[in-house]
Amino acid sequence: MVTAATEGLCTNNYQNFTLHWCDGFIRVTLDGVKTFISWDDPAPFPVRTLGFRMPYTDVHAHIFFPHNLVDPYFPTSVETGVIRTNGHHWTEYKIMPDASLVTSVNFTFECMAVKDCKVIFARRNDHSQKYLVYIGAYSNTRSIIDDSARNVVDIQTPDIVSGVEFRKFWIHLDGNTINVGAGNDNSPAIMSYTDPSTTTRTFSHISISTCCNDYGYWKIHSHPQFHEYPNGAYVLP
Known part of the structure; x- marks a missing residue:
């Protein structure tokens, strides 16, 4: 040393x-x-590989990376409009610029991964009423909606995601109803669920991830704030 x-x-x-x-x-x-x-x-x-970390005790410490520091996907690229998830951590963004609570969200995106394209809708620091959507779970054989307590939808979807090409998906939240579809917005839903609770769920953040050391590549169409830094740079934390 x-x-x-x-x-x-x-x-x-x-x-x-x-x-x-x-x-x-x-x-x-x-x-x-x-x-x-x-x-x-x-x-x-x-x-x-090349990694960076900041002390957990310093909440005001930031690192600013040029987009081409390591490769075109570290972890965003303005040239390609792609975000990379690393199979370890959730990448979280505000639904609204001020992180206000919303009840309706239309989230459209493309994902390229061998399995486990995962999306969470939740409140910041409160996942007690989250919706977790798995697309291509169980080695790209099934897709799941989890309502934070249990799997409420679990269907067979063999080869729904791909590690060599982008596939387009959409997730619509309206009150306590969630619909998930593959393809364009007007394509039929492949999964649907309505929470029977009379309490309307509200959300402030969307998070994306892949699983188990597998890189995932994402193009977010509906929420440009996922590409927060227009010059392709990234800030930690």
């Missing part, structure tokens, strides 16, 4: 860092000035 004294290096403004790696030679510079930390690995090894 290599350490260096970097007092005052991070500020309340974005700083432009460059990380260079080549065959075990690692250099980190700040905004084009001299390298402030480096390492020459005597036994370099292949690197396949």
Whole structure:
């Protein structure tokens, strides 16, 4: 492990860092000035992935990534209009810009994944009344609607999603009724459910994910806020 004294290096403004790696030679510079930390690995090894993290205790810390930092899908690309999910984490967005509660949502999207295109409608920090939709569950053999307590719809849908081409889907929420369809908006629903409760469900966020280390690629047609940064960059957290 290599350490260096970097007092005052991070500020309340974005700083432009460059990380260079080549065959075990690692250099980190700040905004084009001299390298402030480096390492020459005597036994370099292949690197396949690159990860970033911020301290959980610092809620005001952000990292801003250019869209072409690693590859065209890290994790958004303005050129292709594609979002990538990594099979580990949910990618969450507000339904309305102010995160206000809504009862009706028309969500249309395309997904390319080998299985498990998953969508959640919920309130932020309160998933007690969520709807979870699985498209291509159980190794791309079934699709499911979960009402936060149990599976209320579970049908056979062999090969409904694809790992080599985008497939289009839509989800309509209207009060306590949810309909899910494949294809254009006017195509018949493949799954439907109406909650018998007299309490109308309300939602503030939509989240998308894939499962089990499988990358998924998404094109969101109905909610442009999924592509929050028009230059293709991404902010953590």
